[in-house]
Amino acid sequence: MHRDHFYTLTASCPDQVGIIARVTGFMAEQGGWILESSFHSEADRYFMRLEIKADSLPFPLPEFLARFLPIAEGLAMDWKISDSAIKKRVVILVSQQEHCLYDLLARWQSKELDIEIPCILSNHDTFRSFVEWHGIPFHHVPVNQGAFEKIRHFFDEARGDTMVLARYMQILPPDLCATYAGRILNIHHSFLPSFMGAKPYHQAYERGVKLIGATCHYVTPDLDCGPIIEQDVIRIDHSDSPDDMVRYGKDIEKTVLARGLRYHLEDRVLMHGNKTIVFR
Amino acid sequence: MHRDHFYTLTASCPDQVGIIARVTGFMAEQGGWILESSFHSEADRYFMRLEIKADSLPFPLPEFLARFLPIAEGLAMDWKISDSAIKKRVVILVSQQEHCLYDLLARWQSKELDIEIPCILSNHDTFRSFVEWHGIPFHHVPVNQGAFEKIRHFFDEARGDTMVLARYMQILPPDLCATYAGRILNIHHSFLPSFMGAKPYHQAYERGVKLIGATCHYVTPDLDCGPIIEQDVIRIDHSDSPDDMVRYGKDIEKTVLARGLRYHLEDRVLMHGNKTIVFR
């Protein structure tokens, strides 16, 4: 994320001649300095992302929004503008595996991930002390009737923007997925669509694949079928047991989750049906 | 492949104490110089591959085979010894895509692949002149009743060791797969087990994956389900159309096929059920 204060406009609209001209023409009229810009068209739809230096505009964000509205309406845009000065609020859900948790907290600690973590939730009490040492509230939500209502409650109370399943290992109920559509990220420990569901490394071992992978995706009611944000793989060979694969896999899981989360938080991910445009 | 003349022993047997000692003890008694050795145990079975310098042995191969037989029988081995001086005979089947064909012929031309190619078969006449320029017989076997009998005939007549489906795009009948089990290699244009069957790049595009892959595997009657020898992937993004993916994919297809074929020809691939041990 830039050191400058900037606004990020993300938008999609029906494709036609002159979209970039209209949008960037508006920015130029206001004196807006574009720090970064990305455009993509696909199946008659146009996608864009712009970063505009905040202090290049002679008015604050609400005025900017108001002035941009007619352009957006004229182009029939789905759009939003986010402000880099307002930190995103990320609620992390974990279970008993440490790798993604340590990794995210290291990035948060060093401000590489410049976010608020209002709380961390877990179905186990394992990491309470570690999390609390970081000054972050920890809530133990055991798996039982009402657990997901509690999760919803903690997330809302924390005014969460994004929920991260950092190897949480529980399946969220459809209504929770629906309420927070496009705001819940999961890391799945396989190269989807291979090896959906439980024990993917054991499935990979059985099939004898030569690479294993990890996938960061948005959570939808269809298990492990949501839009993919980021993936990566690592080479294994015949000498690796499922336990070895679990160990190797951790290294890509945490990296892929961190990259996917970063893209999401920087508004680099636009959804198109069940696919994503990722403006890196 | 080494410049030296050498024998390659590949074997598997029930696991027990002392296998390496028995086998290498025998070699040492004969004065055999071991150039390379690999061992692996898995699920109570033991796998090995040894390269022995031919002129370090005071007798020719038949004598070597005869002397080794009691050891092999004592250990209840599945085994074979191949001779680096005898070039493997590889029959290549192609369709209308050029990339794997050019790639294999370049490697053959430079002796990187030090093999005989007794003939190349195709369901199209497209590459006749190119193949014949290389001095290799070309047989056009149109897809029709009897085509696979002709393929069997040409392969047998050519005394083929290995059949390579270099993007041949036709499904071999089960009896052909059975006759040449462990001797037919295919390159599939996806990271199996994802996207089996037809048009894998289009399947990949629909699913929105962020990497595409290729898989070299032994052909079995179950389409795209045979033992995997080698795989690799390449990164794509939202801007890549299925056509772009086809183009990127060619680069990994040819590399993965060449690596898998090389492992196979150097007797580096041992099968264990539907999986492979690859002693690289």
Next chain:
Amino acid sequence: MHRDHFYTLTASCPDQVGIIARVTGFMAEQGGWILESSFHSEADRYFMRLEIKADSLPFPLPEFLARFLPIAEGLAMDWKISDSAIKKRVVILVSQQEHCLYDLLARWQSKELDIEIPCILSNHDTFRSFVEWHGIPFHHVPVNQGAFEKIRHFFDEARGDTMVLARYMQILPPDLCATYAGRILNIHHSFLPSFMGAKPYHQAYERGVKLIGATCHYVTPDLDCGPIIEQDVIRIDHSDSPDDMVRYGKDIEKTVLARGLRYHLEDRVLMHGNKTIVFR
């Protein structure tokens, strides 16, 4: 490359507010449909690349150039527009290694590289027949006094746009590099800046690196120091001899050269001092 007929504008200019608006505003006024657009700013300089659908403009290219000229001058641009209907003319120089030559010809044959190859030059006669089989003139230019004048002659006579050193293994004289600055591509068989000069795989072996690489770069009078277009690496280990590394290296050399050449031919590479912007 697109199936559509399109123009590619590449430009760089001093950075200021409103550049995209000016350029895309002009396009929109003419009804120009932008197929692809990329922007980048770096050290107070602005870089861009636009693909415009040719038949969306109501006039031919010369008129387009004339109308765009005032915009370009107003922004103090270095710019050019190329026409996808005019195939680039690529002269290839080879020595005695086959891998890049086969690879480029396979891509040319299948129109993956949709270029003209007016001739191929070599300091050896090795590939004459292979090249001529493809219907491409072959000139043997032995290394001696006057060789580089002959190369210059053949390139000019062929109206070459781009010269590709496909493992040519000879050092071009400074005046040749200067005449065709930004138009000569080389593939160097190391991950530059490591292992410049001769026998990089042997240097890599001596140093004990765990990955070897290849680099596609523009040729400048400073040997192996020109702007880098593309690089890649492959994993090796202690069991690999320099000969093995040469063999592995070929696979990345040809892929890296093909990618770099493609970027260059599609006008995706803009130079900035001794560095490149590559709009992939």
Next chain:
Amino acid sequence: MHRDHFYTLTASCPDQVGIIARVTGFMAEQGGWILESSFHSEADRYFMRLEIKADSLPFPLPEFLARFLPIAEGLAMDWKISDSAIKKRVVILVSQQEHCLYDLLARWQSKELDIEIPCILSNHDTFRSFVEWHGIPFHHVPVNQGAFEKIRHFFDEARGDTMVLARYMQILPPDLCATYAGRILNIHHSFLPSFMGAKPYHQAYERGVKLIGATCHYVTPDLDCGPIIEQDVIRIDHSDSPDDMVRYGKDIEKTVLARGLRYHLEDRVLMHGNKTIVFR
């Protein structure tokens, strides 16, 4: 690391016929079950690594050592045997960057790295509380006259086996390197031998490379020139600033360090001059 109790024999000796037979014959005579075995010859020297199941031997380690001694002497071996039941003692040196520290502690916490960390040393007090939360003693050793004597003292007092410079950022004096030759690991933030010394990411930015790397190597008196254990790279492009590269780089630094350290701790790394054999 295996769940079983096992001994690891690593050895090198002059190459000759019969080495494997002698060594594995001895193991077999004692009833020793070989869990894993690797062999390599290079430049007239032979290298090996064997894991032997401890309870397959009818006597304890000292007896094993005594009985193996004549074999080892007969083959003029450099050798050692380590016992998986005795945890290696790893002293970590850090500065103010968190990523390697968090990463190593996560692996230690989950017993993926099944080691003792008797203390962590730093030239800053930044991570005292974090380290102490883990129950590990932390010593602040400011950079000044006598600092390296203190480091030596703490390492010896802790009976350290291995010293890890986890982005410690200070150059160790030659005598310290000499005392603990082959026992000090560093992570350098470039793909060596490119970009030795300070600020490698800035050097990489200046040169315009398309991949950046990290290298785990043994520390020797020649800065950044010691034997390389492990390396990896990550793709960047023109849009990445040196700061972005620092951020990307962290992800490979911690992974490469963790892999290199693991190979070292499992006695998978044998040195041969300034190169390593890594039996993965």
